Amino acid sequence: MTGHGRRPLVAGNWKMNGLRKSVSVVESVRARLTPDLTDRIDVLICPPSTLIASCVAAAYGSPIAIGGQNLHAKASGAFTGSISAEMLSDLGARYVIVGHSERRAYHHETDDGVHAKALAARRAGLCGIICVGETQEEREEGRTLDIVRAQLAIGVPKGATATDTVIAYEPVWAIGTGLTPTPADIAEVHASLREMLTSLIGPEAARVRILYGGSVKPGNARELMSVENVDGALVGGASLVAEDFLGIAQAYAR
Template sequence: MTSDRPRPLVAGNWKMNGTRASQAVVEAVRDGLDPALAGRIDVLVCPPATLVGAFAQALAGSAVRVGGQDVHAAASGAHTGCVSAEMLADLGATHTIVGHSERRADHHETDADVRAKALAAHRAGLIAILCVGETRAEREAGRTLDVVRGQLAGSLPDGATAAATVIAYEPVWAIGTGLTPTAADVAEVHGLIRRELAARLGEEGARIRILYGGSVKPQNAAELMAVPNVDGALVGGASLKAEDFLGIAAAYC
């Protein structure tokens, strides 16, 4: 990692997993994170909304931060079952994921929906981790770059800054399947994202972190994190085990 690259971020997305007993996992991450490594990278855990407050308390004063997995675009109102960005911030969250492929697919979220959620995160002082990525059918049809370009254009708010925005590229076909793109494939997409960010945001676009997500494991983390324009990882299943999550972070040792 060269000094001109953005500070890496290793983030864990727990999805719909975890109960109060799972606090032992984040405590193990907190206690097992090498202090020297914590000085070079950012580490984030995004549990279900039910655990954000408890995890924030457990991690207070440590190098590990807590984020949400989704937000509603509105600050408050008649939206039964939803959580606002302001609510997450009130619990101690510093980040939130928006536009994850599972939200786009399962809840039919559009690029406009994702953009509104990113703006809500910014409004509440949270860092938005904005996800983009293609399905297997789109990749096999040779549409990967067009899909990612379109999602980025439609989902990224105007005036996005590196301080408040992270992009995560997650090829949908690689999430939870054990399949992983080659380093060359990842470099191609991350290069496209960097160029699109620079064209739209100028110098600020060069500073926005771009994470890779999709079957990241301790065994492949070092190769993936060394790819140009890969500034960290958005980790799914491996983040539920402290040893595996710390092993991925150790790619930056």
């Protein structure tokens, strides 16, 4: 367990990767997860929406949860190509990523939009993983804490709880680049996010998990996951390879 009994979460985000044969990754992770590890952590895989149902079937009866990567704030309607929280839940998803930096950058998602999507996730009984993070330019300008705290302040719905909300800090400049902040930098950001959460939702903030994401690999996972207030990882490319994803989860092995 991490601080205040927070159970670590190791989550994989496949992004726009994966065909039907990729379900074998879920099967491989399932076959190689040990009870010793799953007694200590939660494991989540977020495939593209085309594979959610197949991955739910592959994970059925195991400790692996399946989630979505995005959602529309409305429950239904004339929104061609979109998927609602209710649709994700109906497929068997239990989590959904909200406000990933790639959605913010390429689809112009705003903090207010993130807030609406987080509310939609709660409405459908999903746990929303709300992403925050700064660009390289913002970091160089010394604005990291201002940026992530502002994103959090608007994105997190009133009354958020540890059951329906997870926070993920992903510095934009570290995603897929092989670069990572120092442990001290990560500790500073996560402590600031915890403080902001406390001002937003009170004592419940101590129970909400805050993940780190951005070039997490088996070789650096143990160091990164040992940082104070880091309650797990949101893993990108490494989650597409069962051995690498499991190697990151092993950071929590006894």
